[in-house]
Amino acid sequence: MAVVAACAVPPLDAQDTGLGPSGAPDAPLVIARDWLPVASVTMAFPASARTQREDLLTRASDRALLAAIREATADEPARITYDRDATARYFVATVAPGALESVLDAMRRVSQSVLPPRLAGDAVSAMRGDLSFRADLPRSRFDRVLDAQLRGEDGALAGDGAAEAAELEGLATDIGATAPADRWGPPAWVVVEDGEAIPSEETTALPSLVATGSATSPSPPLRTQVPSDAVTRWAGSVFRFPPETTLVEASFVRLLLEESLAHHQDPALFEFDTEIDARGRLVVRLSTSAGASAGWEARLDDAIVQLGSDGGVVRLDQLLPPVRSRWSRELAAASGAGRAAAEALLRGATELQAVAFANSAGSPPAAERLRAVARGMTLVIRVVYGSN
Amino acid sequence: MPAVVSLLCIAGLIGAVPRLESEPSPTPIQPARLNPSDDGDPLVPDSVLKIPSGPTLILERAEGIPVVGIRVSAPLDPLWPGAARILVEQALERARIRAEAIGADLWGGVQDGRIAFHAIGDAQYTDELAWVVRLLTAEPAATGAGGAIARENARLDQLAETPRGRLVLEMEGKVLGGAGGALPVPTIGDVHEMWRRSFARDRLRILVLGDLPLHWVLADLSRIGGPPGPAGGAAFVPPPRTLPFPESPLYTWTAAAFTLGPAHDPAVLTATAALRLALQRSEIANAAVNLVEGPDDGSGWLGITVRATGRRDADGAMASALALVTGESLDAWWIQGGAAARSDFIAAASTPAGWLALSDRYHVPQGGTSARTAFDRLRALRRQDLAPVLERFQATLFRPGIDR
Incomplete structure (x- = not known):
């Protein structure tokens, strides 16, 4: 079981639910799924970067760690994948049940060891290649400004591509100086396997994990406009959920918003991506053709208003079935359940709360509650990169 | 055996389930686990049933799984991948709106030598998923196939334009028993003939993954597809035609x-x-x-x-x-x-x-x-x-x- 409080870098707004995490560091939380043909191991570190250099260090170190895990498990019937979002970085092994213990041991051993200089060097070299290709692309500049805002820095001060590339100097040495588990604290470990399930009445009786903190006095949203003559226009919007929104509710509202806007099918919309960040805020990134101008920000704001209203243009009861199916498919796979539980643990959930979150497909939030959450959402940051 | 008892009860209840038999023997009532010692192994189907004049039903029973998945597959008859592609495209278009309404993951294609579809969604929408599968296996309409036929024409032209594509066509020709070249694009009549042969009910294989009782599978899925019956002689397949290959000027x-x-x-x-x-x-x-x-x-x-x-x-x-x-x-x-x-x-x-x-x-x-x-x-x-x-x-x- 991961102990968030023991992390070297407390990264998230872990919620004080009064239940508190339990168990020893590095002991995995086990989720029982006796019907699955495969098992999974999820090792998750918090997405805790507070500076651009820290972010680069995280990315390069993860690349080296992934390569090291793959080398250590090359002979096992396992597939190792990596993903990251605004909450965490996930290393997931999908594995034949008989090889679970050895893969778990290998991942644990690698995460507690200093990464080989060869892999650290390869990772930094690959990062350098990436940066030389994309560092000064408008999309990268937009991401830097928005990421800086999310970290609480002044977005306008976000560095350019050359500054970012300069941050790579000495990175390989830094990676090789400390084992990943020492640098970021013990990761959250989740194993999904054939085993004895925690009785569902134990988890259903729990208070749900709260995703967002207490109410703060409303302040005007922080707006940043970066002019650009690029033919694409990027917009990042950050919304605060109302107090006491649970993690399941926040996840459903996020998916409902995606489903709601999917109905528009606008050829001028190039990208649309949502996530819930470490502080429990909804982050929406979208890009449109420059000609579409500010229409999509207004559409996004309107979609949230519609979700909160009783008789919106797109009714909530029409949106819920597709979202339920999507949520169920995500959690039906061993890797999806493991990832969900790991995310909950990194947000400060107890073991039982994390299990409940990973098993939440069968008990979605009530529509009325989701409407109330949507009604209470407020825009806190908006970054626009491109023409007005 | 519990599966047998269930079947007999349900046969009485729904009145539409015919005598069951194991495949390929005509000996009646052999629905069973493949191997009793495999109880609980998710990689071994829970039940395999062959319904006379009906499909083979394979149930992967997974207690507590939050989704239901249904896969239908049919033999590729005749061996004409282009006709299968058009058939699949029409079927997906027919089922798309209903699948979207419940957020089902919908897929179709030729896989492992069979024409296959799957629909996977939340377990609460099990009956709607069965309806989606009925639409996928329904008789193709004569109208509305123009786009799919045009895309198949374009596919062949594109493959012939590149050396890599030409190799794919050569391998297709070898599979078809010829010496290379490509089969012409089928007409809508050819596509319908493929459906009649491949999707005859007794040639279908239906796989269900979910926390579902056997009687649901029988009641909702045993009657999909076209009329059963013998294929009736060899299907018409035109001879492959040789495509013009442009020269590669650089390499x-x-x-x-x-x-x-x-x-x-x-x-x-x-x-x-x-x-x-x-x-x-x-x-x-x-x-x-x-x-x-x-x-x-x-x-x-x-x-x-x-x-x-x-x-x-x-x-x-x-x-x-x-x-x-x-x-x-x-x-x-x-x-x-x-x-x-x-x-x-x-x-x-x-x-x-x-x-x-x-x-x-x-x-x-x-x-x-x-x-x-x-x-x-x-x-x-x-x-x-x-x-x-x-x-x-x-x-x-x-x-x-x-x-x-």
């Missing part, structure tokens, strides 16, 4: 094609993965070498293309590439190939869609095999088990001209 291309054996045989999976790794990691000078997958008819055809600036480099690189399919190369790569094949298998089994596809792939009417037996064979494979693979390579290797 010299060369190609080879071969099969190592049935695509999903564990030894073939291992040898193919070993070849893929060897090609990735071996440095073949002065040329670009690529592995090309052949038609997904289960026969396991593979191709290799080589691109170089001159004939000598191209021939040298091809010789180096083909040398990777020898006993010495397998000695060097088969262990890593086996690990990669096992990893691929596990990755496929990790999603409901992949799990259903594996069950379908390794089902044989006589019983006795399953995804479990395939995986166990994959894990227990020895170097000497790969000998037949090399023999098949030698027997089937040919060198089509793709650079005219």
Whole structure:
């Protein structure tokens, strides 16, 4: 079981639910799924970067760690994948049940060891290649400004591509100086396997994990406009959920918003991506053709208003079935359940709360509650990169 | 056996379930677990039923799973992939709106030599999923196929434009028993004839994954597809036509094609993965070498293309590439190939869609095999088990001209 409080870098707004995490560091939380043909191991570190250099260090170190895990498990019937979002970085092994213990041991051993200089060097070299290709692309500049805002820095001060590339100097040495588990604290470990399930009445009786903190006095949203003559226009919007929104509710509202806007099918919309960040805020990134101008920000704001209203243009009861199916498919796979539980643990959930979150497909939030959450959402940051 | 009891009760209840029999024997009522000792093994189907004049039903019962997945597959009859592609496109379009309404993951295509569809959604929408599957297997309409036929025409033209595409067409021709070339684009009449033959109810295989009772599967899915009955003689398939190949002005291309054996045989999976790794990691000078997958008819055809600036480099690189399919190369790569094949298998089994596809792939009417037996064979494979693979390579290797 991961102990968030023991992390070297407390990264998230872990919620004080009064239940508190339990168990020893590095002991995995086990989720029982006796019907699955495969098992999974999820090792998750918090997405805790507070500076651009820290972010680069995280990315390069993860690349080296992934390569090291793959080398250590090359002979096992396992597939190792990596993903990251605004909450965490996930290393997931999908594995034949008989090889679970050895893969778990290998991942644990690698995460507690200093990464080989060869892999650290390869990772930094690959990062350098990436940066030389994309560092000064408008999309990268937009991401830097928005990421800086999310970290609480002044977005306008976000560095350019050359500054970012300069941050790579000495990175390989830094990676090789400390084992990943020492640098970021013990990761959250989740194993999904054939085993004895925690009785569902134990988890259903729990208070749900709260995703967002207490109410703060409303302040005007922080707006940043970066002019650009690029033919694409990027917009990042950050919304605060109302107090006491649970993690399941926040996840459903996020998916409902995606489903709601999917109905528009606008050829001028190039990208649309949502996530819930470490502080429990909804982050929406979208890009449109420059000609579409500010229409999509207004559409996004309107979609949230519609979700909160009783008789919106797109009714909530029409949106819920597709979202339920999507949520169920995500959690039906061993890797999806493991990832969900790991995310909950990194947000400060107890073991039982994390299990409940990973098993939440069968008990979605009530529509009325989701409407109330949507009604209470407020825009806190908006970054626009491109023409007005 | 509990499954039998359930069936008899339900047969009485719904009044529409005919006498059951095991496949292929006409002996009545043999619905059963494949092997009682496999109780609880998710890689072994819970029940396999053959309904007389009806489909084969394969139930993967998973208590507590939050989704329901339904896969339907049908034989590719006639062996005309273009007609199957049009049939699939029409079916997906027919079912799309209903699937979207419940957020079902909808897929269709030719896989492992069968025409296959799956629909996967939240367990609460089980009845709606069954309706989606009925739409997928319904008779194709004569109208509305123009777009799909135009896209199939464009596909052939695009393949013929590139050396890599020409190799795919050559391999398709080999699969069809010809000497290369491509089958013409089918008419809507050809597509309908394929549906009549392939989707006859008694030729369908329906796989269900979910926390569902057997009677639901019988009641909701046993009557889908077209009327059962014999296919009625050989289907009409026009002869392949030779496509005009434009010259490649900059490079010299060369190609080879071969099969190592049935695509999903564990030894073939291992040898193919070993070849893929060897090609990735071996440095073949002065040329670009690529592995090309052949038609997904289960026969396991593979191709290799080589691109170089001159004939000598191209021939040298091809010789180096083909040398990777020898006993010495397998000695060097088969262990890593086996690990990669096992990893691929596990990755496929990790999603409901992949799990259903594996069950379908390794089902044989006589019983006795399953995804479990395939995986166990994959894990227990020895170097000497790969000998037949090399023999098949030698027997089937040919060198089509793709650079005219």
